[in-house]
Amino acid sequence: MSEGSAMSATRVVSGYRESVGSWLSRVVMFVFGIIELLILVRFVLLLVGANVHSGFVQWIHQTAGIFMAPFIAILGTQTIDGAVFEWAALIAIAVYAIIAWLIVAAIDALTPGRGPDVVETVADEPVVRRRFNWWRRS
Secondary structure, three states: OOOEEEEEEEEEEEEEEOOHHHHHHHHHHHHHHHHHHHHHHHHHHHHOOOOOOOHHHHHHHHHHHHHHHHHOOOOOEEEEOOEEEEHHHHHHHHHHHHHHHHHHHHHHHHOOOOOOEEEEEEEEEEEEEEOOOOOOOO
């Protein structure tokens, strides 16, 4: 008996390639999601009366403040028992969500309407099958 026998087999490897428009849409939604999350965390921290002198709260307040600058003057803030209700944060979240949706809609309209591609690669590779006889040790 032979130690092993070689055979030829065809192997098909399937892959998934995403369209450029779909990739861009995901990047836009990720970036705007981070912006909205920062604003939401700022809103919640101010609402629960977090200590504005702590480093994390200051960082969130300053970072989200960059994106909230256009909306600060629209409505004032209300303070109730040390908790600050910032209407501008809610408006900013809604506006950024609409802007993200419009950008994604524009990307979908301007990119070709094809879906994701399935890429298949066919390769002939030798398959080696080894026999193992448990009663015979080599």
